Amino acid sequence: MTRRTWSLRLFEALLPIAAVLLAFAIGAVLLLALGENPLEAYWTLISGAFGSVAGLAATLTKMTPLILVGLGIVISFRGGVINIGGEGQLIIGALGATAFALAFSSWPGWLLLPLTLIMGALAGAFWGGIAGSLKAWLNVNEILSTVMLNSIALLLVNWLLRGPLLDPAQKAAGTNIPQTAAIPESTWLPRLIPRTQLHAGLLLALVLAVLVYFLLWRTTLGYRIRTVGLNPSAARYAGIPVPFYVALSLVLGGAFAGLAGAVEVMGLHHRMLEGLSGGYGFSGIVAALFGKLHPIGLIPASFFFGGLLVGADKMQRAIQVPSALITVINGMVVMFVVASDLYVRRAKRRYSAEAMSSIGESAAPPAAGDGTAAELVP
Amino acid sequence: MFEQLFTVTAIVGIIHSGIRLATPYLFASLGEMFAQRSGVVNLGVEGIMLMGAFSGYYVVLITGNPWLGLLVALIVGALLGLLMAVISVTMQAEQGISGIGLTLFGVGLSSLLFKVLVGSPTGVSGFQPVEIPVLSSIPIIGDLFFDYEIPTYIAFLLVPISLYVLMRTTLGLKIRAVGQNPQAADSLGVSVPRVRYATVIFGGAMAGVAGASLSIGIIDIFQENMTNGMGFIAVALVYFGGWRPLGVLAGALLFSMVNSLQLWAQVLNLPISPDFAVMLPYILTIVVLALTARQIRQPAALTKPYERGD
Numbered sequence: 001m002t003r004r005t006w007s008l009r010l011f012e013a014l015l016p017i018a019a020v021l022l023a024f025a026i027g028a029v030l031l032l033a034l035g036e037n038p039l040e041a042y043w044t045l046i047s048g049a050f051g052s053v054a055g056l057a058a059t060l061t062k063m064t065p066l067i068l069v070g071l072g073i074v075i076s077f078r079g080g081v082i083n084i085g086g087e088g089q090l091i092i093g094a095l096g097a098t099a100f101a102l103a104f105s106s107w108p109g110w111l112l113l114p115l116t117l118i119m120g121a122l123a124g125a126f127w128g129g130i131a132g133s134l135k136a137w138l139n140v141n142e143i144l145s146t147v148m149l150n151s152i153a154l155l156l157v158n159w160l161l162r163g164p165l166l167d168p169a170q171k172a173a174g175t176n177i178p179q180t181a182a183i184p185e186s187t188w189l190p191r192l193i194p195r196t197q198l199h200a201g202l203l204l205a206l207v208l209a210v211l212v213y214f215l216l217w218r219t220t221l222g223y224r225i226r227t228v229g230l231n232p233s234a235a236r237y238a239g240i241p242v243p244f245y246v247a248l249s250l251v252l253g254g255a256f257a258g259l260a261g262a263v264e265v266m267g268l269h270h271r272m273l274e275g276l277s278g279g280y281g282f283s284g285i286v287a288a289l290f291g292k293l294h295p296i297g298l299i300p301a302s303f304f305f306g307g308l309l310v311g312a313d314k315m316q317r318a319i320q321v322p323s324a325l326i327t328v329i330n331g332m333v334v335m336f337v338v339a340s341d342l343y344v345r346r347a348k349r350r351y352s353a354e355a356m357s358s359i360g361e362s363a364a365p366p367a368a369g370d371g372t373a374a375e376l377v378p
Numbered sequence: 379m380f381e382q383l384f385t386v387t388a389i390v391g392i393i394h395s396g397i398r399l400a401t402p403y404l405f406a407s408l409g410e411m412f413a414q415r416s417g418v419v420n421l422g423v424e425g426i427m428l429m430g431a432f433s434g435y436y437v438v439l440i441t442g443n444p445w446l447g448l449l450v451a452l453i454v455g456a457l458l459g460l461l462m463a464v465i466s467v468t469m470q471a472e473q474g475i476s477g478i479g480l481t482l483f484g485v486g487l488s489s490l491l492f493k494v495l496v497g498s499p500t501g502v503s504g505f506q507p508v509e510i511p512v513l514s515s516i517p518i519i520g521d522l523f524f525d526y527e528i529p530t531y532i533a534f535l536l537v538p539i540s541l542y543v544l545m546r547t548t549l550g551l552k553i554r555a556v557g558q559n560p561q562a563a564d565s566l567g568v569s570v571p572r573v574r575y576a577t578v579i580f581g582g583a584m585a586g587v588a589g590a591s592l593s594i595g596i597i598d599i600f601q602e603n604m605t606n607g608m609g610f611i612a613v614a615l616v617y618f619g620g621w622r623p624l625g626v627l628a629g630a631l632l633f634s635m636v637n638s639l640q641l642w643a644q645v646l647n648l649p650i651s652p653d654f655a656v657m658l659p660y661i662l663t664i665v666v667l668a669l670t671a672r673q674i675r676q677p678a679a680l681t682k683p684y685e686r687g688d
Contacts, residue, residue, distance in 0.1 A: 034491075034494045034495075082474040082475060138668045138671055141614075141671070144610060144614045145664050147610040148607075148614070148661075148663050149660075151606075151657070151660045155654070155660075158653050159653035159654065162653075163651075285475070289475070324485075324489040324490040326486070327482055327483075327485055327490075328482075330482050331482030331485075331486055332483055334476070334478060334482060335465055335479035335480060338475050338476045338479065341469075342470055
């Protein structure tokens, strides 16, 4: 690898960081305009997330679902499918896992625990598969269908938590807090640090991140998913059944989001309740983009954005700056990262043009980017 | 058990609130239709609607003037449309993802501003229903068609205006050309970026008005995330309507009627779970998209950034 390619890579890696800094700078101006002290707000945010063992443990706990949802986003986006449905897939996954663990609570833990995880993934895969099949075979825009499926999932769970799945103890006591009964203790994921909420789901997420890397870059399946994402017509010409891989990208995306839901239930809440998704479906997209749609890059990205979520809560409680600030910053990060991609494309084009001319051929610039999801791929 | 639905009062009521509820969909979808006709999908409509809803509401809360609120919502929407245009036209970014970014931005910012500047939900006195003289006194017909807030009348007027501009003016021809074949339009001297900036900014302005039509027209209050996915349905309606104003009108009415039916079902205590009733429009969107997506021809350059060759 030449020095030129390295500087290109460095440039690419620095752009998301520049995007975050710019977003925070604009956030600071906003806070000033609203009469808040941005330095105090950001200091509370950063120290709340990373400044203590408890804060770090909370950050790592939030990082877990972000990695899992993010892995699903990485696979979907790499497959050329813009999956906005992480939120719904996560809820349905949590629902599937909870219902399964409650229904078969008498089974031994060594069997029930892995099966519960798998049921969560399968439920999420099913939910992703609806949008995937609609796109693959009926040409339904996946962004719209996944957004609609998010709302449907939310309403479905609202109904189930107030009706068929309502905790019998709540019903008996007449309190009717919309949540299910606790799942059997044998399905709880072990805690990693005593007196914190950090659980073994993090290890699972880290292992899966490595596996997804191998899936995408070391297997035929992954190669085909990426080819379909980069250039569907070339993939079709090469004999790859494009609709199948389009559907598969969303099935896998849903499976990982569903697994995130199962892990949230089994590691954290030990039951299904309202508001369980916590916006991970969207923050997972932010983390995946920040990690340059790479499973390994996703790990530090999830650590950072998990930390922002923890710090934002702290900020809201300690100095009453609304945690919605983080949603604003996340939105700006997404816009800036996607927009800055233009510079990466230009740098690459310049680089390849120079490489071409240096080997004595006429410099034929590649065709202009058509701005599909594949354009984001480094 | 559904006989309560089949009374004159209920039917008139359902149609009346259906027409009212079509207002935000019409503004947002017609604006988005122009953006998409020129080749840009703006998925930030949801976020822009929320910002429009908040800014319109806030201005009315301070000044008590709904017209000023509507104007400010329009300007805020246009500015956010400008942001989307910079990202998607100048920076040639992937439109789906940048739109989601814009939505997150709008959801977060409207909620942040509401919490800091207002705090707790407070009602305002927005646009009041205007009865059209004489016409509104016709029995039933008067109640059905001539008794709405100003934004509703404007929204429905926008349909023939859009149709005229899109199909009968040079501007409309330019917009359609840029969305269909930007290279050809460019070679004929039409500035592709300028047309796209114009349509995306207009779409943003209309999304801002759509939000305000909710917060200072239909329900006269702002709540965090009050649009609750309407912006995305508005984008879906453009696909549903086949990128044509009358199609968009039909889609908007279908949706708002289902919504209205769902609200009335709750008012009349019909034995339907509200969760499932609220779910209906979303399921309907998916089904309709599935049924229509194959036949309809979308603008050929939709979602494709344009860059001049050397």
